[in-house]
Structure formats: structure tokens, C-alpha cells
Amino acid sequence: MDFPKVLQPGKVGTIRVKVETGKSPGPHSKSVTIKTNDPSDPSHIVQFKFDVKG
Amino acid sequence: MLNYSTMKSSLRIPHWIALLLLIWTAACSASPENNNATSNNDAAPAAQTADLPSVTAQQATPLATATPPVASPAPTPATSAPTATKPATETAANPATKAAEAHVNGPKLVVVSQEKDLDFGKQPQDKTLVKPIRIKNGGSITLNIESVSPS
Numbered sequence: 001m002d003f004p005k006v007l008q009p010g011k012v013g014t015i016r017v018k019v020e021t022g023k024s025p026g027p028h029s030k031s032v033t034i035k036t037n038d039p040s041d042p043s044h045i046v047q048f049k050f051d052v053k054g
Numbered sequence: 055m056l057n058y059s060t061m062k063s064s065l066r067i068p069h070w071i072a073l074l075l076l077i078w079t080a081a082c083s084a085s086p087e088n089n090n091a092t093s094n095n096d097a098a099p100a101a102q103t104a105d106l107p108s109v110t111a112q113q114a115t116p117l118a119t120a121t122p123p124v125a126s127p128a129p130t131p132a133t134s135a136p137t138a139t140k141p142a143t144e145t146a147a148n149p150a151t152k153a154a155e156a157h158v159n160g161p162k163l164v165v166v167s168q169e170k171d172l173d174f175g176k177q178p179q180d181k182t183l184v185k186p187i188r189i190k191n192g193g194s195i196t197l198n199i200e201s202v203s204p205s
Binding site: 001009013016017021036037044051053 | 173174182187188191192195198205
């Protein structure tokens with residue numbers, strides 16, 4: 001994972017997620033957990049999905 | 055036994071006054087439960103029960119006069135009740151305002167990428183995808199990203 005360690009107020013950053021599609025065809029769903037010092041949401045889960053062609 | 059016929063008239067009147075005072079104090083000191091439980095076998099209890107309604111009526115009169123002051127303070131508790139509910143609303147509002155202040159003052163992670171951006175669509179087998187997830191610090195304090203891990 002490639003992500004910025006610090007994000008200043010109002011700034012936008014990019015987390016680069018690496019995903020191996022694998023061999024099994026069909027829909028897949030994966031997620032990453034972003035842990036920050038945000039007191040209201042210290043552990044935010046981002047889900048993403050893809051469909052592997054057979 | 056006293057013989058009133060032989061008693062001097064000057065002594066009869068104080069004796070009757072003392073007797074009436076004794077009955078009156080007994081009637082005043084008796085509780086209402088005991089008054090209800092008293093049987094009317096003798097003339098003296100009958101006299102007591104006859105006196106008691108007047109006593110309770112006398113007590114009821116002060117109570118009746120006391121009731122309006124009780125009723126008048128009743129609006130005061132009613133007014134104090136909203137003051138009692140006001141702290142409840144304040145305590146209910148305080149966490150919200152505190153949360154809002156913390157929301158404004160603290161760091162805030164916002165995922166900018168939308169759901170359609172997180173749908174990578176059809177992908178071939180055995181391929182390594184590198185996809186961006188855009189995030190933003192929506193707060194007023196520096197956001198520290200401690201870790202990003204697959205889950």
C-alpha cells in the first residue's frame with residue numbers, strides 16, 4: 001500500500017491499493033482499513049469490487 | 055366517685071372545665087386511625103368522636119387554606135420542571151455541540167472516491183491492479199494516517 005502519512009487540513013491525498021485478481025473468475029469484493037487519528041472514525045473501511053473474467 | 059351534690063358550686067365549675075380540657079386534649083392527641091377504630095360503646099368515646107370531626111374540620115380548614123399555597127408553589131415546580139428539563143436538553147445538546155466542535159476542531163477522514171470509482175469492473179485473471187483511493191482531511195487539524203491494510 002502506498003499512502004501519505006500526513007494530510008494537512010483541507011488537503012487531498014491518494015492511497016494506492018494493489019490488488020491481485022487471482023485465477024478464480026467471478027465477482028470479488030475486498031476492503032482496506034485506514035487507521036487514522038480521526039476521533040470520530042479511527043478505523044475506516046473502504047470496500048471495492050471487481051469482476052474477474054473467466 | 056365524686057358526689058357533685060355535696061360539692062361546693064365554686065368547685066364544680068373548675069372541675070368541669072378541667073374535665074372538658076382533658077377530653078379536648080385527648081381528642082386532639084388521638085390519631086385519625088384510632089378515631090376510626092374507636093367503638094361507640096360509651097358516651098365519652100362518642101363525645102370524642104363527636105369532637106373529632108370538628109377537630110378534623112378545624113384541621114381541614116387550615117389544610118384547605120394551606121392547599122392554595124401548595125397549589126401556588128405547584129406552578130413553581132412546574133416552572134422548575136422545565137428548568138430541570140433544560141439541563142437535560144443542555145446535556146443532550148452539549149454532546150452534540152461538543153461532537154460538532156470536535157468534528158470541526160479535530161482531524162476528519164473523508165473518502166473522496168465514490169462508489170463507482172471503487173468498482174474496478176471486469177478484470178483479467180492473474181493481474182495486479184493498482185487503484186487509487188482519494189481521501190481528504192475535512193477537519194482543521196493534521197490527519198495522521200497510521201496504516202492502510204487489507205481487511
